[in-house]
Amino acid sequence: MIIQEDCSLKPYNTFHLAARCRRMVMVEHPDEVLELADKGVFQSQFYILGGGSNVLFTQDFSGTIVHPAFVGIERVGEDKDSVQLRVAAGEEWADLLDYCLKNELYGLENLIGIPGLVGSAPVQNIGAYGVEVKDCIERVEGVLLDSREHFNFSNDHCRFGYRDSVFKHELKGKAFITFVTFRLAKESRYVLTYKALANELERRGWQPSLHNIASCITDVRNSKLPDITRIGCAGSFFKNPVVTREEYEELLGRVPDLVSYPAPDGRVKLAAGQLIEKAGWKGRRLGDAGVYDKQALVLVNYGDATPAEIVNVCRQVIWDVEDKFGVTLSPEVNIL
Ligand SMILES: Cc1cc2nc3c(=O)[nH]c(=O)nc-3n(C[C@H](O)[C@H](O)[C@H](O)COP(=O)(O)OP(=O)(O)OC[C@H]3O[C@@H](n4cnc5c(N)ncnc54)[C@H](O)[C@@H]3O)c2cc1C
Known part of the structure; x- marks a missing residue:
């Protein structure tokens, strides 16, 4: 070490x-x-x-x-339909995606372009373009830091939810993930439910394929998200809020073009970005901190923002959205 x-x-x-x-x-x-x-x-x-x-x-x-900082992608199992990959926590997510594309393994392609390491992916059950990583995770291994025992959890044991898992609750700060085992399909099983992706394929006149999907998603992401080598950010800063049906209907009366998605238990998920935009924050900048002009969910550091400036923008966005819509946004980002 x-x-x-x-x-x-x-x-x-x-x-x-x-x-x-x-x-x-x-x-x-x-x-x-x-x-x-x-x-x-x-x-x-x-x-x-x-x-x-x-x-x-x-x-x-x-x-x-x-x-x-330990890496490695190992093929640990295979049957006629799928391949199991056991991947070390320190492997770059981007390198795992490269491996999948090169080896024609299906399941993670919609998650291309997400920064970070493989060991972090189960923690918030990363998701994008209609896919969550839990859909491909078979097991998560690591060390329980209190008892020093090795754990090897099944998918169910990880209690995955929307940007959520057991590692954000009972095991928050108590488990060190060392390996994640994925089960990936040998045949295509594309998820094209996300409109921006379907539209982009259609616009290019492309049939869905592993490489076409990866290319469209990469371009759509690049057009909406900052290039983190130049502009600092942590992706979506807030989670999409989930409200009751009554709260949703009340809000819909005031915001007729309210974007919504069905959520478990009859609840409704709203688009935090839309609420932030309607609260007047899209593209607004206070010093070097601000809300990205192409995607209101993203808080950015344009150069030399201090942590206090980012926190200030975060607080003001939460206040304004709450004041205007009665909806409380909560950060997706871990604030330390
Ligand atoms: C431009 C941009 C775009 C993004 N797009 C998306 C997106 O589309 N979808 C999405 O879901 N997220 C997205 N993110 C958020 C982020 O990339 C993911 O959450 C990613 O999985 C974080 O990986 P990381 O290695 O950087 O984790 P870190 O930020 O370093 O850590 C995240 C959490 O995981 C814990 N952790 C990390 N490693 C381990 C380990 N080995 N064992 C136990 N706990 C661990 C940390 O303690 C922390 O709580 C985006 C971020 C950026 C900057």
């Missing part, structure tokens, strides 16, 4: 905020997680940081940042 003291976190968060941490440990082999547990690292302040694309550091971190 590699240990660095007093380390800048700027290269390790896609908001590009200049926070520092007291110590950073790069874990180069999964067995080192137990070694760190034995040394008591997880008994004092720590944070497991993947690619830092879903975090907002509001201040310096006075504990230890633990970063999975």
Whole structure:
């Protein structure tokens, strides 16, 4: 493992905020997680940081940042319809997608372009264009940091939900994910329910194929989301709020073009981006912090924003949306 003291976190968060941490440990082999547990690292302040694309550091971190840096994609099983891949937590999500495209494995293609590492994907059950990663996850392995036991959870055990899993609840900060096993199909099973994707394929006159879908999604994402090498952000900053049918109908009376999607238990999911836009925040900028002009769900650092400036924009957006629509937005991003 590699240990660095007093380390800048700027290269390790896609908001590009200049926070520092007291110590950073790069874990180069999964067995080192137990070694760190034995040394008591997880008994004092720590944070497991993947690619830092879903975090907002509001201040310096006075504990230890633990970063999975071990990689590898292993084919561990195969039948006539599918292939099982066991992938190390430190593998880049983008490299797993490349592997799937090269090997004609189906299931994750709609999730192309999401930054971050494989070990983080189950934590918030990443999703895009009508697909959630839970649809392809078979098992999640790791170490329970209190008992130091190895775990090997089935998909059901992970209790996946919309941007949610057991790793955000009972096991928040208590489990270090080391490997994720995916089951991927050998034959196509495209999900084209998302209108922007279907429209883009039609506009190009393309038939659905693994490579065509990946190419359309990449271009649609690039047209809507900032290039994180230039503009700092953490993707969608807020979750889409889920309201009761009564709340939805009351709001629909006031906002006739309200965008909505069915949610479990008869509830209704609203589009946070639409509410933010209607509250007048799309493209608004306070200093170097603001709301992206092409996608109102994304808060951005245009250059030298301080954490306080990003937090200020976040608070004001929440207040204004609540004031105007009576809907409370909650951040999808982990705020530290
Ligand atoms: C431009 C952009 C676009 C995005 N688009 C999408 C999108 O379409 N859909 C979507 O769902 N998300 C999206 N995201 C959010 C983000 O990319 C995902 O949530 C991603 O999975 C985070 O990966 P990461 O490695 O950067 O995680 P980090 O931000 O480093 O960590 C995220 C969480 O996972 C925990 N964690 C990380 N590794 C481990 C581990 N090994 N064991 C236990 N816990 C761990 C962390 O403690 C933290 O709570 C986007 C972000 C950006 C910047």
